[in-house]
Amino acid sequence: MQQLNNLSSGPAYLYLQDGTFLKGKSFGAKGTTGGEICFNTGMTGYQEVFTDPSYTGQMLIMNTAYVGNYGVNDADVESNSVKIKGLICKNISSRYSRMMASDSLENYLVKNNLIAIYDVDTRALVQHIRNKGAMNCVISTEFDNPEDLKRELAKVPDMAGLELSSEVSTPEPYTVGDENAAIRIAVMDFGVKRNILTSLAERGAYLKVFNAHTQPATLQEFNPSGYFISNGPGDPASMPYAVEAISELLETGKPLFGICLGHQLLALANGIPTFKMHHGHRGLNHPVKNLITGKSEITTQNHGFGIVPEAAQASDKIEVTHVNLNDGSIEGIRVKGKPAFSVQYHPESTPGPYDSRYLFDQFIGMMQ
Numbered sequence: 001m002q003q004l005n006n007l008s009s010g011p012a013y014l015y016l017q018d019g020t021f022l023k024g025k026s027f028g029a030k031g032t033t034g035g036e037i038c039f040n041t042g043m044t045g046y047q048e049v050f051t052d053p054s055y056t057g058q059m060l061i062m063n064t065a066y067v068g069n070y071g072v073n074d075a076d077v078e079s080n081s082v083k084i085k086g087l088i089c090k091n092i093s094s095r096y097s098r099m100m101a102s103d104s105l106e107n108y109l110v111k112n113n114l115i116a117i118y119d120v121d122t123r124a125l126v127q128h129i130r131n132k133g134a135m136n137c138v139i140s141t142e143f144d145n146p147e148d149l150k151r152e153l154a155k156v157p158d159m160a161g162l163e164l165s166s167e168v169s170t171p172e173p174y175t176v177g178d179e180n181a182a183i184r185i186a187v188m189d190f191g192v193k194r195n196i197l198t199s200l201a202e203r204g205a206y207l208k209v210f211n212a213h214t215q216p217a218t219l220q221e222f223n224p225s226g227y228f229i230s231n232g233p234g235d236p237a238s239m240p241y242a243v244e245a246i247s248e249l250l251e252t253g254k255p256l257f258g259i260c261l262g263h264q265l266l267a268l269a270n271g272i273p274t275f276k277m278h279h280g281h282r283g284l285n286h287p288v289k290n291l292i293t294g295k296s297e298i299t300t301q302n303h304g305f306g307i308v309p310e311a312a313q314a315s316d317k318i319e320v321t322h323v324n325l326n327d328g329s330i331e332g333i334r335v336k337g338k339p340a341f342s343v344q345y346h347p348e349s350t351p352g353p354y355d356s357r358y359l360f361d362q363f364i365g366m367m368q
């Protein structure tokens with residue numbers, strides 16, 4: 001059991017676009033930060049969530065009552081840095097306990113320059129977002145009055161229409177797995193989670209991960225058995241370059257699998273529009289029904305956009321394969337006459353239950 005040096009306890013302020021103004025305590029780095037507020041209902045997996053590139057630009061409320069209880073380590077990361085813009089919690093644990101932990105959450109946040117606020121009534125705040133919908137917010141340890149905070153908030157871009165994949169995609173290609181493997185996958189990196197790559201590599205695939213703006217012809221030079229379209233941050237409707245590339249890849253007739261942003265982009269490539277959800281789905285317990293097998297799965301989710309259900313149901317290009325049992329949103333599709341499919345949720349489930357990992361086997365099976 002490690003004792004933290006000293007919990008920082010200076011004041012911090014939270015200001016929302018609708019004028020909601022809350023005082024809490026400062027934790028992690030000092031300063032002012034802004035982004036779109038969202039909440040994650042998971043009780044574990046904070047380090048994976050903080051480093052998931054799909055959270056770029058988001059101010060995250062962790063619904064669970066305590067954050068930090070089990071510290072941090074070098075392995076539980078989905079990318080090489082913290083990607084959330086700011087953190088909002090109820091309680092920060094003043095000590096951590098786990099054999100695998102190498103440091104405290106507080107040191108980690110300071111090292112990663114992440115501004116956090118705690119001692120906020122997160123239950124009330126989550127209910128507020130659930131009623132009013134997603135909106136921008138700022139956290140500050142520098143400004144303590146609504147006028148200054150409102151001015152800082154005005155600098156925060158709107159998530160709708162925002163293209164963020166170019167910020168988080170790998171600048172240079174890199175490979176994962178055994179280069180002699182029979183299965184080769186070209187990965188379009190829009191902000192890929194590390195454990196998606198691991199999930200494919202541990203099933204015997206050799207992966208080459210390419211920058212988001214790579215031309216399809218360059219992907220084809222790798223002579224892949226199939227294509228993977230990754231998750232990622234931002235508004236899929238702001239990415240015509242990616243939709244164009246995916247449309248071209250579909251013409252190759254090779255297997256193609258998309259996750260989350262990849263699902264939204266595959267839908268767009270088939271003429272199905274996307275929309276901004278009221279407050280999104282983020283957590284580890286979202287029930288989804290697989291309409292092909294009739295079985296349900298408990299899934300990990302992180303998305304603020306969705307594909308338009310009426311357009312998906314009416315499309316003659318795709319078939320709906322998965323539906324969210326909470327709200328009926330479309331969470332899986334396959335392209336008619338092509339070996340291409342996608343899901344809105346996260347089968348690698350880091351963190352989360354393992355129910356959906358069969359999707360990686362399905363993709364590998366299609367390429368064998």
Ligand SMILES: NC(=O)CC[C@H](N)C(=O)O
Pocket residue numbers: 054230231232233234235236259260261262302303304305306
């Ligand atoms: N996890 C993801 O890929 C998220 C996709 C998209 N940025 C959304 O918020 O809906």
